[in-house]
Amino acid sequence: MSAPDSARWADIAFEDRMSTVEFRVGERAHISVDSEVCRSCTTRACVTACPADLFAPTADGGILFNYEQCFECGTCYQVCDAEGAITWTYPDGGHGVVFRQG
Numbered sequence: 001m002s003a004p005d006s007a008r009w010a011d012i013a014f015e016d017r018m019s020t021v022e023f024r025v026g027e028r029a030h031i032s033v034d035s036e037v038c039r040s041c042t043t044r045a046c047v048t049a050c051p052a053d054l055f056a057p058t059a060d061g062g063i064l065f066n067y068e069q070c071f072e073c074g075t076c077y078q079v080c081d082a083e084g085a086i087t088w089t090y091p092d093g094g095h096g097v098v099f100r101q102g
């Protein structure tokens, strides 16, 4: 399977998208989210922008975040305009996402 271009990206089923990658999960969370900051957020941009669907709104107005299946794309950090909400780093060496061919 060749790499999809951006116009076709949305047509790919989430399961198919995830089946092309593997995750070497590190013990340290390379991204953390301060749910207290998120409570005053009106956009919730991270929820729709994250291609791995890792941000989940909680009933109390916060955000539940799981770093383990992160693509390391940086989109969440780009779309979030609330200072201090997201702390973003790359995973430690040898950990993180591995993109596979075909």
Ligand code: SF4
Pocket: 033, 037, 038, 039, 041, 042, 043, 044, 045, 046, 047, 055, 063, 079, 080, 081, 082, 085, 086
């Ligand atoms: S991470 Fe940023 S965009 Fe997402 S809910 Fe929190 S403040 Fe809003």
Ligand code: SF4
Pocket: 031, 049, 050, 051, 052, 053, 054, 069, 070, 071, 072, 073, 074, 075, 076, 077
């Ligand atoms: S870096 Fe990309 S995949 Fe990882 S949490 Fe942010 S938006 Fe989602």
